[in-house]
Amino acid sequence: MNDSNNFKAGFVTIMGKPNVGKSTLMNALTGEKLSIISKRAQTTRHRIFGIITTDDHQIVYSDTPGTLDPSYPLHERMMTFVKRSLEDADVILYMVELGEKHQDNTWVEMAKKSGVPVLFVINKVDLNKGSQLTDKITYWKEQLPWVEPIAVSALEKMGLAELEEQILSHLPNHPPYFPEDELTDKSERFITSEIIREKIFMQYKQEIPYSSEVVVSSFKEDEQIIRISAEIYVERNSQKGIIIGKKGEAIKNLGIAARKDLEEFFGKQIHLETMVKVEKDWRNNELKLKRFGY
Numbered sequence: 150m151n152d153s154n155n156f157k158a159g160f161v162t163i164m165g166k167p168n169v170g171k172s173t174l175m176n177a178l179t180g181e182k183l184s185i186i187s188k189r190a191q192t193t194r195h196r197i198f199g200i201i202t203t204d205d206h207q208i209v210y211s212d213t214p215g216t217l218d219p220s221y222p223l224h225e226r227m228m229t230f231v232k233r234s235l236e237d238a239d240v241i242l243y244m245v246e247l248g249e250k251h252q253d254n255t256w257v258e259m260a261k262k263s264g265v266p267v268l269f270v271i272n273k274v275d276l277n278k279g280s281q282l283t284d285k286i287t288y289w290k291e292q293l294p295w296v297e298p299i300a301v302s303a304l305e306k307m308g309l310a311e312l313e314e315q316i317l318s319h320l321p322n323h324p325p326y327f328p329e330d331e332l333t334d335k336s337e338r339f340i341t342s343e344i345i346r347e348k349i350f351m352q353y354k355q356e357i358p359y360s361s362e363v364v365v366s367s368f369k370e371d372e373q374i375i376r377i378s379a380e381i382y383v384e385r386n387s388q389k390g391i392i393i394g395k396k397g398e399a400i401k402n403l404g405i406a407a408r409k410d411l412e413e414f415f416g417k418q419i420h421l422e423t424m425v426k427v428e429k430d431w432r433n434n435e436l437k438l439k440r441f442g443y
């Protein structure tokens with residue numbers, strides 16, 4: 150068993166603006182696809198733990214929604230998840246992407262004031278080479294001169310060993326918080342609903358992904374197969390029509406794509422049944438948000 154005197158364990162919060170690659174980084178660091186990823190902002194709506202345990206340490210990463218100025222109650226709930234994960238952290242990874250410009254002062258200040266060690270992660274360094282790369286890194290060094298940046302590519306898995314080394318240097322000696330085979334704090338139902346939501350982000354345009362929520366109403370696991378029923382909630386009748394598509398073609402494709410990922414994640418055959426429902430204006434309604442787990 151672990152010698153608890155030398156064992157390190159702690160919580161590492163990944164924060165930053167939408168789309169800088171937080172979820173991609175957490176999946177790369179844990180080697181599991183726990184967090185869903187898309188090209189669009191606000192894909193991640195919750196705080197999601199990704200846990201990695203070795204013989205001498207346990208790192209509990211928190212993937213969080215991208216920081217933004219809330220424009221409706223769902224956003225406010227999302228930002229509460231971010232603030233809470235700053236409070237609990239042993240280390241904060243403040244993440245930016247190489248090509249963007251600095252415009253996230255409030256949240257940087259919040260990270261700085263938390264008193265928690267901040268590691269500054271510049272992601273997507275695979276996108277530039279040579280002097281362009283050095284220029285952009287220099288730009289970021291000037292923006293946040295109080296922290297030494299670590300350049301990584303979450304997508305190409307570059308710079309992750311150095312990042313992990315830095316994280317470990319800040320972790321306290323502490324026994325593990327979770328059993329060693331635990332990968333996340335989220336349930337199989339939650340991960341299932343997230344995988345379906347990721348496919349909605351990929352397949353539909355404009356407001357549809359933002360207006361959609363997925364609830365797994367039944368999850369039955371047998372020896373060979375998992376039988377799943379999922380409800381997709383949208384805000385208006387017209388959106389329901391779009392989700393279903395002409396002759397049910399769109400929802401059929403959604404089911405095929407989701408099933409493929411679910412089979413990969415759970416390592417079992419999946420039977421997936423979906424139903425589309427309308428929950429008027431759920432993003433603005435505190436009670437409905439609560440029901441959906443926000």
Ligand code: GDP
Nearest residue numbers: 168169170171172173186187188273302303304
């Ligand atoms: P989040 O909103 O911060 O969680 O960002 P995601 O992890 O969802 O990623 C947003 C987009 O950036 C996706 O299209 C990713 O594939 C892409 N991305 C993430 N990391 C990298 C990277 O290191 N390099 C490149 N080129 N793209 C990346």
Ligand code: K
Nearest residue numbers: 168187189192
């Ligand atoms: K995203």
Ligand code: MG
Nearest residue numbers: 171172192193
């Ligand atoms: Mg994300």
